[in-house]
Amino acid sequence: MNQIKYIKLCIYFICLIICLVTHSKDLKNIEIVTEEYPPYNYSDKNGRVIGINTEIIQAVLKEIQISGKISVYPWKRAQKIAQNNPNILIYSIVRNPAREKYYKWVGKINKQRFNIYSKDKQIKLSSIEDAKKYIVGVYNGDILEILFLRHGFRDGDNLYIAQKNENLYKMLTSDRIQLWPIDEAAAKFLLRKNNEKIDDLGIAFKIPAKELSDTDLYMAFGTKTSDEVVNIFKKGLEKIIKNGTHKKILENQSSSTTDEKVEN
Numbered sequence: 001m002n003q004i005k006y007i008k009l010c011i012y013f014i015c016l017i018i019c020l021v022t023h024s025k026d027l028k029n030i031e032i033v034t035e036e037y038p039p040y041n042y043s044d045k046n047g048r049v050i051g052i053n054t055e056i057i058q059a060v061l062k063e064i065q066i067s068g069k070i071s072v073y074p075w076k077r078a079q080k081i082a083q084n085n086p087n088i089l090i091y092s093i094v095r096n097p098a099r100e101k102y103y104k105w106v107g108k109i110n111k112q113r114f115n116i117y118s119k120d121k122q123i124k125l126s127s128i129e130d131a132k133k134y135i136v137g138v139y140n141g142d143i144l145e146i147l148f149l150r151h152g153f154r155d156g157d158n159l160y161i162a163q164k165n166e167n168l169y170k171m172l173t174s175d176r177i178q179l180w181p182i183d184e185a186a187a188k189f190l191l192r193k194n195n196e197k198i199d200d201l202g203i204a205f206k207i208p209a210k211e212l213s214d215t216d217l218y219m220a221f222g223t224k225t226s227d228e229v230v231n232i233f234k235k236g237l238e239k240i241i242k243n244g245t246h247k248k249i250l251e252n253q254s255s256s257t258t259d260e261k262v263e264n
Helices: 003-028 052-064 075-084 129-133 143-150 166-175 184-193 227-242 244-252 259-263
Strands: 032-035 067-074 090-092 103-110 115-118 136-137 159-162 179-183 202-206 217-222
Touching: 032 052, 032 075, 052 090, 052 103, 052 217, 052 227, 052 244, 075 090, 075 166, 075 217, 090 103, 103 227, 115 136, 115 184, 136 143, 136 166, 143 159, 143 179, 159 166, 166 179, 184 227, 217 227, 227 244
Parallel strands: 032 067, 032 090, 136 159, 136 179
Antiparallel strands: 090 217, 103 217, 115 179, 115 202
16 A cells, blocks of 8 residues: 555544444534423423423434433524524424425424314304404414414404414413414314313314425424534434334323323
């Protein structure tokens, strides 16, 4: 081996070692952010983050053999943290064109189905536009806020933006808002928590998936995270889907809204 080839080989191995050390350091510094969005992700009475999608995230972490602290923030803040810092994983987030440039998407972890609920079961809508004659309550930073603003609803006029979905449910029952768009599983959880049943409300409109581009829930990193780290998580998610772990967690989804869970 001549001297030039030897030097090139040495440089290659040095770069490889630096790369591996850097990625190893990145993986040790992974942080995870989410919001209070039961039954997918929420805090129990002891402050521990639980929920269906939390179990999926934990399964991925176990598969790729790393640890990561999960912190709960208001949704807009969680998104800013993920967007502005490297190695911050965010879940459960809907993928849409407005968010595309801010994230590197690991993959889908769950599905949603959105309805517009009403206390008055006589209210029936044929489109989202029909809701403009009512006051609609949406969650701050949520995909539904984006949807209704895009349709021309105005905050303080026919749109009320709240910090929690639970606040919106209480406003609906006290007639401060007339319509409450929300994911069906989340609505069922909140009503059960308040000793009510989803059948106590009317479905004024079932929001078509095409209105939201994509209603599935994802895990993602901000664009400041390296592709190598993102790919490690992608492979971890793919493995738990392939080995049946993901399916098993989803099959337990209905039992995640039992009275025992709600009390936590």
